[in-house]
Amino acid sequence: MKTMQTKSQQFSSILTLRGLDRKYSQWSNALNNFTESDVKGALSSQPGVYRPEKLMVLVSPAARGHLEQMAQLAHQLTVQRFGKTIKLYVPLYLSNYCSSSCRYCGFNVDNKIERKRLTIEEALEQADIIANEGFRDILLVSSEDRNYITVEYLCELSKQLRKKFSCVSIEVYQMTAAEYSELFAAGIEGVTLYQETYDRDVYKYYHPAGLKTDYGQRLNVADDMAAAGMREIGLGALLGLADWRVETLALGEHAHYLMKRYWQSHISISFPRIRPASHVDGQQFEHLLSDKDMVQMMLALRLCFADVGLVLSTREPASLRDNMVSLGITRMSAGSKTSPGGYCKTEHALEQFDVNDSRSASQIAEMLRERGLDAVWKDWDCGFIDNK
Numbered sequence: 518m519k520t521m522q523t524k525s526q527q528f529s530s531i532l533t534l535r536g537l538d539r540k541y542s543q544w545s546n547a548l549n550n551f552t553e554s555d556v557k558g559a560l561s562s563q564p565g566v567y568r569p570e571k572l573m574v575l576v577s578p579a580a581r582g583h584l585e586q587m588a589q590l591a592h593q594l595t596v597q598r599f600g601k602t603i604k605l606y607v608p609l610y611l612s613n614y615c616s617s618s619c620r621y622c623g624f625n626v627d628n629k630i631e632r633k634r635l636t637i638e639e640a641l642e643q644a645d646i647i648a649n650e651g652f653r654d655i656l657l658v659s660s661e662d663r664n665y666i667t668v669e670y671l672c673e674l675s676k677q678l679r680k681k682f683s684c685v686s687i688e689v690y691q692m693t694a695a696e697y698s699e700l701f702a703a704g705i706e707g708v709t710l711y712q713e714t715y716d717r718d719v720y721k722y723y724h725p726a727g728l729k730t731d732y733g734q735r736l737n738v739a740d741d742m743a744a745a746g747m748r749e750i751g752l753g754a755l756l757g758l759a760d761w762r763v764e765t766l767a768l769g770e771h772a773h774y775l776m777k778r779y780w781q782s783h784i785s786i787s788f789p790r791i792r793p794a795s796h797v798d799g800q801q802f803e804h805l806l807s808d809k810d811m812v813q814m815m816l817a818l819r820l821c822f823a824d825v826g827l828v829l830s831t832r833e834p835a836s837l838r839d840n841m842v843s844l845g846i847t848r849m850s851a852g853s854k855t856s857p858g859g860y861c862k863t864e865h866a867l868e869q870f871d872v873n874d875s876r877s878a879s880q881i882a883e884m885l886r887e888r889g890l891d892a893v894w895k896d897w898d899c900g901f902i903d904n905k
């Protein structure tokens with residue numbers, strides 16, 4: 518326990534030392550002062566190697582006129598490291614009951630919406646539909662429904678799913694190192710958990726009640742996943758809550774910190790952009806990103822992190838996803854339903870957010886083929902390791 522606290526304090530101290538955990542506005546001058554020559558310098562340095570100053574230059578307004586060159590470099594680097602492939606995964610929503618009050622989310626405990634939880638049998642029925650479409654990589658998603666979607670539930674479900682799926686990962690509430698170890702032993706090898714925002718004050722505002730109120734505790738969780746042996750660790754900020762440029766700098770530090778310490782875990786970064794959701798006031802978000810902002814963010818991260826996975830979900834429009842598949846993205850969801858039971862036509866529980874790209878998995882695979890890319894449905898088998 519003492520070791521874990523020390524580790525978490527390390528990252529917390531790094532963020533504080535770098536001035537990335539609050540008052541994002543103080544970065545405006547520094548970011549606005551970069552020049553063309555700074556951008557040319559950053560683009561002539563070795564692609565894929567991280568330096569905090571380089572990431573700052575690449576997300577700065579001065580780099581905006583260089584997106585074409587950044588895209589070419591990102592493309593070359595991604596093909597070099599990942600080949601001409603995109604991994605496909607699908608989310609399976611297990612519950613939309615939630616004990617938290619995140620102001621940006623339709624599943625917020627205070628919202629009077631239709632709620633649904635899947636029994637393990639119902640979840641397996643949904644999984645069969647998904648498996649029949651060809652998927653072998655499944656992401657189990659749940660709101661903070663700790664009393665029903667328990668560790669035992671997830672372990673039991675995972676053991677069943679491993680008969681059909683080569684990769685089972687989760688995006689649920691934050692857990693302890695011991696709980697992650699249990700899940701890992703049951704065949705769950707990847708965890709995604711977004712910090713939502715690295716700005717402490719903004720974090721506090723958007724998380725007024727529930728398990729997520731503790732910023733520092735959430736910041737520590739990736740250390741616990743790595744300590745449990747998780748093969749895939751997914752990071753992300755909910756884009757739209759705070760200045761995306763500074764959020765990218767904090768994400769870069771987080772990825773760098775984890776990669777330096779936990780070589781056995783592969784780090785990936787997702788780009789969840791705020792989408793319209795039921796019962797959520799869309800006017801409250803002052804930092805919404807344009808498509809161009811998103812593209813710059815992804816390219817900047819790729820040019821600083823050669824081996825980090827970059828993930829784009831169906832929150833994003835088809836046109837943006839189609840363009841980004843050649844420029845750095847390594848994994849994308851397809852055919853997603855964001856409500857529990859959504860893969861059965863008769864179910865009508867509320868979605869967490871509106872899906873923007875509603876194409877089927879086979880349509881996505883066809884789009885990839887047309888762009889000279891292979892859709893990867895399975896890139897891992899439990900037979901590769903001894904203990905499974």
Ligand code: SF4
Nearest residue numbers: 615617619622625660
């Ligand atoms: S973001 Fe997650 S924890 Fe927060 S209200 Fe939505 S489902 Fe619940």
